[in-house]
Amino acid sequence: MERSATDATDGAATEAGRTGGRSPEAAVAPIAGRDVPNAPGHRRLLGHLPLMRDGMLPMLRELGEAGPVVKLQLGPGTKYVISDGELAHEILADKTNAFGRERMARGFRPVTGDGLFTLDGTAHRERRKIVTPAFTRTPLAATTPLICQVTSDFAKRLPPRTVLELDHEMLKLSVDIAVRCLFRSEAPADTVSWLATKAFTLSRGILLRMTAPLWLPPMRTPSGWRATRTLREVAETLSARHVPAGCGNDVLSLLDEAACPAQGEPNITRTAVIDELITFLAANSDATAMTLAWAWHELAQNRDLEQAVQSEADALFNGGRPLPDKVVEHLPLTSRVVKEVMRLYPIPVVARNTVREVTVGGFRLPPRAEVLLNLYGIHRDPNVYPHPDTFDPHRWTGDEALTTRGNAYLPFSAGAHRCVGAPFAAISAPVALAALAARFELRPAHPDRPVKAVAGVVTRPKRLLMTATPRAGFNAQQRVSDSAMV
Template sequence: MVTKRAGTDALDRGAFEAAHASGGHCPAAAPAAGATAGREVPSAPGKHWLLGHLPLLRRGILPALVELRAAGPVVTVQAGTGSTYVVNDGALAHEILVDKNQVFGKERMIRGFQAATGDGLNTLEWAEHQERRRIVTPAFGRASTAHAAPLICQVAADFARRWPVGTPLEMDREMLKLSADITVRCLFRSEADPDTMSWLATKMSTLSKGVMLRMAAPAWCPPLPTPESIDRWRAKRRVRQVVQGLRERHTPTERRDDLLSLLNAAACPAPGAPGIPSTVVSDELVTFLGVGSETIGVALAWAWHELARNRDLEQAVQREADALFNSGNPLPEKVDEHLPLSTQVVMEALRLYPLPVVPRNALREVTVGGFRFPRGADVLLNLYGIHRDPALHPRPDTFDPYRWAPESARTALRNAYLPYGAGAHRCVAAPFAALSGAIALATLAAQFQLRPADPHCQVRAVAGVVTRPDRLVMTATPRTGKTI
């Protein structure tokens, strides 16, 4: 059992680097002498003599990230007495996440997530992260994901039958409910009542905001007892109670390859085998229920927003959904192969509205793309800007799922599209998220047409752990004669 906090012990890091240097995941870093040969990172334009780069935020965080992307591959931004290195180039981001990931830690990410999720996968580094990842990976293998597909269809169909027709719906909350329900029933193989799912969807944004605040705050600044922080503390306690109920209602698969079965087995290992504390099982359930559900749930909300603005695309998705769900034929064995456009719609939503930034910190002086990063440098990988780089994605502000079609996916480069991260810390649940997102979209599209409750209301993207809509209210209307 690993008992040290990973990422805080230099010997543990060194052992991890040596063990993985030849495996392709963590190649040996350049020596310190080579690091000093790098160029100094330029300061971003627009620096005020007193306010630093705070004026960049005059229009909001997301417009600032787009502006910074145009400033160069990597720039420094000053706010107060500290500087942040903002990486705006996909190749440099890939170098940090993959080629030199052992030189960059996750201090801010750990600080942000630990208060909400405990010692879940997002808060681990080095050998401890690799061991935990080894435990949960079978739940997201090809065979496990394929076995989960029919149940995902069933969960989405059950949700559709409960959906109020003709009532204005907050789409991000509705899709978070659906995504959380899929996670609970298909990934955990447990059950929760609709009221609990609704409560979770309501509180996810509250907990997510707390994560962002702790990421942004200095390490020395303790959480202040504000009404908002007290609400987040109460929400965290309630989530833990919900998770305990899920553990008690667990119905494992015969294959024992669902996530909760794998975690339970690791918490009760064979004699002499490494294991994890029972509390870590709950930490991981909170992690996947919160972070995983939010990412795909918000992406689905954006997908509906964009489909309502493009009727031809909407009708194409409906035709694909009808062929699978309204044809009267049984579901095929490989559902995902029959949903190429739905898959591309979710991919495009994650491109246009990704996690805005990924924080890292340099553990020692290092060069990246010829630029010198000093030891201790705070680094932000600007995914929002990279995903809107016109050199990588033609017409970057246009929602165009067809850019991901096999015949035109030349932009689907490893450096151009990073919604799930990359390298050793790439989201382990990415295959499950992609499948569940496409199925959820198609299931609802087979039965409903969604339109803005107020056609004149402009929807604005807001930066958080994910890029959320500020207010996205839509109305579901049944498609004539279409039922699942």
């Protein structure tokens, strides 16, 4: 997409933006650009509220079809909705200094405190630097067998031939993976179940605060406040039960070292350690769980794909051989399934606010504009993804697949705030999916009942009911399979 020549003004103000100041030229020079059009469907008194008739996700899909940048009027507030991948990348990476994260902070801070979701600028860079070593090649390779073991332990507890609320079960699994693999700690079964139960309540509250008008105070319900308080108590317990990894590069070891170094002054406080534990629990558990839940839902509708995933899983886990060094390389189709799930069911929106007048793709955005990056619409753009509502992992076949999608695939955001845990997610989701596929077939409990997608911090299914059936012949293989997973 062509960029306005006046975008150079935005680049000239970058240095001023880094320090929180403003370039004098940017303050006085007019910003040329097109006015942003209204989204279709505006009603004089109701604004665009009728677009919400079927919920947020259908509205985001409609807005994605309406144009790359549109104005959305919901009540007295105006939001600028970006539904083009290149423009989203422009905001997240190229012109990040023109955009603030006040909206993200007001959504997450009541739950996560001052963690990576809410920090910005130098504070964010320094905190990110502390935890980044946990997501480099060697620590991730050491973590992979543990992901297999955690999934194996979970599978043994999963009741067969019983109707399961699968989104809840996958939350329990992903919480356990985060606790044992990222934090090298332990959590009792009732604590894991509580975390899974409260995940949607907390996620919905974060989304509502993030998208509410800036003039509206960020509210918390009594149940949300109690859940947040208990969450902090859980994080303190996880810290107390920490058993560091041998390499010392697990997330909690790195945070503890920064808070209490062997020499010199601490870089962070003890409160910051707990804030980050909650941040990683919220980020990893919810996203990984919903990825796994949606993957099972889609595989149940696509039996050929399911059988192919099972074949990969059998070759890796049911052959009695030790795990290879690079497990994910042996799961190419399973990894494409995960990638396609994250396309269809992404984080619905990312919120930003302009800190000054700026142009994006030639459109003029005013100061303090509320901006929503419509990732749900971007990931279903028919100009980029043929048959965008179809689940098709084969669209990711070949090295050129990601390149040809350009910036229309943003499951982990982009720029300086791209998810630091993305490398772990890229391993944990396909490995956990394959480890379960080696043991079970999952079928819808009510095949004729459609599964509704609802918006939270991530796109989630509304009560995904499925039945897990042990695969024929698995019991005879279970002993060698379990030994291979350790």
